Amino acid sequence: MSQLMFTFEEAAEEVIVEQKEHKGTPVDLLPLEDYDHILISESAGKDSMACLFHLQDIGVDMRKVELYHQSVDGGPDDPIFMDWPCTESYLEAVGQFFGIPVRYQWRDRGFKGELLRKDSITGDVYYYDDSGNKIWLPSQDKEKYRNTRLKWPALSSDLRTRWCSAAIKIDVFRRVLSNHPKFKGTKENPKKVLVVTGERREESFQRSRYLECELHSSNCQTRLVHAWRPVIDWKERDVWDAYEKRRFLPLVSYQLGWNRTSCFSCIFSTPDLWAMLREIAPERFQMLVEVEKEIGHTIDPKMSLTEKANLGSIDRLPKGEEFNLYIERAFHRSYRVEDLIMEKWHLPAGAFRRGGGPN
Numbered sequence: 001m002s003q004l005m006f007t008f009e010e011a012a013e014e015v016i017v018e019q020k021e022h023k024g025t026p027v028d029l030l031p032l033e034d035y036d037h038i039l040i041s042e043s044a045g046k047d048s049m050a051c052l053f054h055l056q057d058i059g060v061d062m063r064k065v066e067l068y069h070q071s072v073d074g075g076p077d078d079p080i081f082m083d084w085p086c087t088e089s090y091l092e093a094v095g096q097f098f099g100i101p102v103r104y105q106w107r108d109r110g111f112k113g114e115l116l117r118k119d120s121i122t123g124d125v126y127y128y129d130d131s132g133n134k135i136w137l138p139s140q141d142k143e144k145y146r147n148t149r150l151k152w153p154a155l156s157s158d159l160r161t162r163w164c165s166a167a168i169k170i171d172v173f174r175r176v177l178s179n180h181p182k183f184k185g186t187k188e189n190p191k192k193v194l195v196v197t198g199e200r201r202e203e204s205f206q207r208s209r210y211l212e213c214e215l216h217s218s219n220c221q222t223r224l225v226h227a228w229r230p231v232i233d234w235k236e237r238d239v240w241d242a243y244e245k246r247r248f249l250p251l252v253s254y255q256l257g258w259n260r261t262s263c264f265s266c267i268f269s270t271p272d273l274w275a276m277l278r279e280i281a282p283e284r285f286q287m288l289v290e291v292e293k294e295i296g297h298t299i300d301p302k303m304s305l306t307e308k309a310n311l312g313s314i315d316r317l318p319k320g321e322e323f324n325l326y327i328e329r330a331f332h333r334s335y336r337v338e339d340l341i342m343e344k345w346h347l348p349a350g351a352f353r354r355g356g357g358p359n
């Protein structure tokens with residue numbers, strides 16, 4: 001079994017210290033052909049897709065590229081709780097289209113398991129290796145790591161209290177990077193890994209201070225890991241231009257009116273987005289309402305989910321045939337690779353909307 005490199009608690013501390021002090025270590029990237037592995041942290045959202053488009057445009061050897069997706073609701077046997085039901089199907093089609101592998105990793109029981117944690121340790125991490133074997137990275141069961149959450153993540157940029165990004169995504173990816181044997185070289189000949197992520201400075205004050213290139217936190221003596229944010233200075237217009245240039249189909253969340261994509265039920269959703277979610281997925285909405293009651297804690301500390309959705313409008317949702325097609329795509333139909341190039345491209349309803357999504 002692989003050796004643990006970080007506990008979640010240690011990793012979250014480290015991330016927040018990096019955030020507060022902006023202590024990322026700037027690096028100059030190697031020539032891109034010198035990296036052994038190029039990993040795009042791929043949510044299926046527009047900015048990580050823009051990274052993929054950009055790598056292709058600048059002629060990166062796509063045989064070195066892999067898409068790494070953190071499944072926020074856990075593994076294939078865990079019930080869906082926060083995510084869009086279509087995300088992994090879209091990613092499969094994208095991987096086939098570009099001829100690159102999609103790798104999944106997750107924390108056991110995902111977001112819901114972490115939310116309902118009661119005097120227990122965080123869930124173990126799993127990933128599939130290149131042969132499709134499920135690999136287990138157990139969490140350390142020490143008294144000091146046992147605790148209780150039973151609280152939604154805070155609506156804050158502080159990852160210690162807005163725990164979802166750190167616990168469900170950042171730490172999971174870092175654990176896989178730190179433990180996967182294929183990323184381990186030797187002191188004399190370390191593996192060279194480039195991690196590509198899609199943050200853009202335009203998105204928030206927090207992100208405006210990110211470095212474009214820095215040493216990744218999973219860097220060690222046997223593994224040189226650089227983090228690269230190639231679209232850091234892109235405007236949203238540039239992102240949609242990259243889609244339009246290839247007539248590429250965005251994930252259906254954008255067509256339904258969402259501007260940011262990762263979790264369908266993102267805690268940062270605006271009243272309009274909660275109203276839209278309630279309209280198109282009433283069972284999901286009701287489930288979240290019930291969880292708020294069960295734990296006695298609301299996503300927005302100022303009001304219940306129902307009160308927040310009541311403040312919103314569903315006017316942004318498409319109408320008629322388009323609406324039916326998008327609902328079908330979001331909840332029922334699997335994406336096919338032949339769906340990905342649109343006959344006639346047009347901006348999705350969610351383009352250039354404000355609000356929703358992490359900061």
Ligand code: SF4
Nearest residue numbers: 164262263266267358
């Ligand atoms: S998308 Fe929203 S709810 Fe999901 S992990 Fe990110 S901040 Fe948390």
